[in-house]
Amino acid sequence: QVQLQESGPGLVKPSGTVSLTCAVSGDSISSSNWWTWVRQPPGKGLEWIGEISHSGITNYNPSLKSRVNISVDKSKNQFSLKLSSVTAADTAVYYCARRPGYGLSPIEDWGQGTLVTVSS
Amino acid sequence: DIQMTQSPSSLSASVGDRVTVTCRASQGVNYFLAWYQQKPGKVPKLLIYAASTLESGVPSRFSGSGSGTDFTLTINTLQPEDVATYYCQKYNSAPFTFGGGTKVEIK
Numbered sequence: 586q587v588q589l590q591e592s593g594p595g596l597v598k599p600s601g602t603v604s605l606t607c608a609v610s611g612d613s614i615s616s617s618n619w620w621t622w623v624r625q626p627p628g629k630g631l632e633w634i635g636e637i638s639h640s641g642i643t644n645y646n647p648s649l650k651s652r653v654n655i656s657v658d659k660s661k662n663q664f665s666l667k668l669s670s671v672t673a674a675d676t677a678v679y680y681c682a683r684r685p686g687y688g689l690s691p692i693e694d695w696g697q698g699t700l701v702t703v704s705s
Numbered sequence: 706d707i708q709m710t711q712s713p714s715s716l717s718a719s720v721g722d723r724v725t726v727t728c729r730a731s732q733g734v735n736y737f738l739a740w741y742q743q744k745p746g747k748v749p750k751l752l753i754y755a756a757s758t759l760e761s762g763v764p765s766r767f768s769g770s771g772s773g774t775d776f777t778l779t780i781n782t783l784q785p786e787d788v789a790t791y792y793c794q795k796y797n798s799a800p801f802t803f804g805g806g807t808k809v810e811i812k
Contacts, residue, residue: 621801623749623803630790630792630803630804630805630806631741631743631749631792631794631803631806632803633794633800633801633802633803636799636801644799644800644801645799645800646800647706647800680748680749684796684801689737689796689797690754690796691739691751691754691794691796692739692741692749692751692794693751695748695749695750696748697748698748
């Protein structure tokens with residue numbers, strides 16, 4: 586069973602950058618998976634942010650693409666999210682997740698989520 | 706990009722009722738449609754994938770159907786532990802958009 590754990594600052598100033606890391610255990614970050622970020626504003630629905638494959642291929646939500654970067658650190662078995670130029674609208678619980686890389690697959694494993702608040 | 710629209714946004718039903726949630730895609734997604742359950746304060750959990758395949762361990766009172774643009778999640782014999790928000794998600798191609806969610810409550 587893959588386990589995922591998000592970490593990062595819980596408070597970010599407007600115009601700053603959300604930087605989160607997801608530590609992966611129970612599987613190698615180099616295995617055939619898509620490593621995904623999803624967010625959920627308080628009291629609202631889920632929004633898919635983007636994903637990265639074991640080989641570094643990325644897919645991003647077009648509405649966030651200009652501000653998002655997802656990367657992998659194989660040495661630490663983790664992947665990261667950077668979301669720049671944030672506003673209060675980016676306040677959300679951020680989840681990291683795993684989508685199997687065989688064929689087309691849905692998200693199977695989720696981290697516990699971490700709340701990021703954008704405020705001065 | 707393909708938009709995913711769920712209806713209703715919320716519903717209230719009695720224990721033992723049959724509940725139906727619909728999800729409509731603005732363009733066809735074949736059968737690459739998943740349903741997730743998110744209980745209050747919890748992490749989303751995969752219920753159904755490939756439109757109608759139950760994830761291991763999910764009670765058989767849950768079922769899914771549909772293909773192309775129109776999909777349905779059915780809960781037969783609603784139980785108190787089914788109180789949650791249910792989301793559909795397309796995964797035929799990026800972006801893997803979620804529906805807006807349907808909140809299911811007990812009357």
